[in-house]
Amino acid sequence: MYKVFVNDIPIILSTEEDMGEKYTSLSLKEANFTTIIKNINKGKLLYVNLYHKKEEKLIKHLLKKLPVVTAAGGLVYNEKGEMLFIHRNGRWDLPKGKVEKKESLEDGAIREVEEETGVKDLKISDFLLKTYHIFQRGGKYKLKVTHWYEMRTNYTGPLVPEESEGIKKAKWKNEKKAIKALEKSYANIKLLFPAEMLSGYAKDRVS
Numbered sequence: 001m002y003k004v005f006v007n008d009i010p011i012i013l014s015t016e017e018d019m020g021e022k023y024t025s026l027s028l029k030e031a032n033f034t035t036i037i038k039n040i041n042k043g044k045l046l047y048v049n050l051y052h053k054k055e056e057k058l059i060k061h062l063l064k065k066l067p068v069v070t071a072a073g074g075l076v077y078n079e080k081g082e083m084l085f086i087h088r089n090g091r092w093d094l095p096k097g098k099v100e101k102k103e104s105l106e107d108g109a110i111r112e113v114e115e116e117t118g119v120k121d122l123k124i125s126d127f128l129l130k131t132y133h134i135f136q137r138g139g140k141y142k143l144k145v146t147h148w149y150e151m152r153t154n155y156t157g158p159l160v161p162e163e164s165e166g167i168k169k170a171k172w173k174n175e176k177k178a179i180k181a182l183e184k185s186y187a188n189i190k191l192l193f194p195a196e197m198l199s200g201y202a203k204d205r206v207s
Helices: 033-041 055-065 105-117 175-182 195-206
Strands: 002-006 009-014 024-027 048-051 068-077 083-088 091-093 096-098 123-137 140-152 167-173
Touching: 002 033, 002 055, 009 033, 009 055, 033 140, 055 140, 068 105, 083 105, 083 175, 096 105, 105 123, 105 140, 105 167, 167 175, 175 195
Parallel strands: 002 123, 009 048, 024 048, 068 140
Antiparallel strands: 002 009, 068 083, 068 096, 083 091, 083 167, 123 140
């Protein structure tokens, strides 16, 4: 199963034709993404399941539906175990951006983190996952596929938000502050964090 986000509403890609009464289920192969996206944006669709009987075909068919923008970014930790966030368009986010032609995903991820935050001496420690979200540019819908990497750094210098990209702040946050920032973030960004980390903090706030 995969999630493709339109704003914070996920379109589910699955092998299950029936996901329950609240879901509108459509064949992925035959689905009209423009119509689906417009209905989501109008509030007419909140639960969408696009199915194909073969799991290996889910992403293959998705990539045929919309022009694809390949991006890469990082969940960056410093030596204190703090995580690097940026603030843009009124929400907390993680540094990422479009990968350039002939640039590797890893190099693109490191370059984008450096450009958007000023952090240097970055080393990739692990590949995390890919996220999928749909955005509109020039009147056309596009699919952004972002490749996320865990990174480490011993950098202790100043953080320099890339203002030309609309980034207002770049901040190191400990676990507690990171989870609070995620309350004002994006649904696809939350996928990068362990579920137990999110649920554990929620329990602390209730108790």
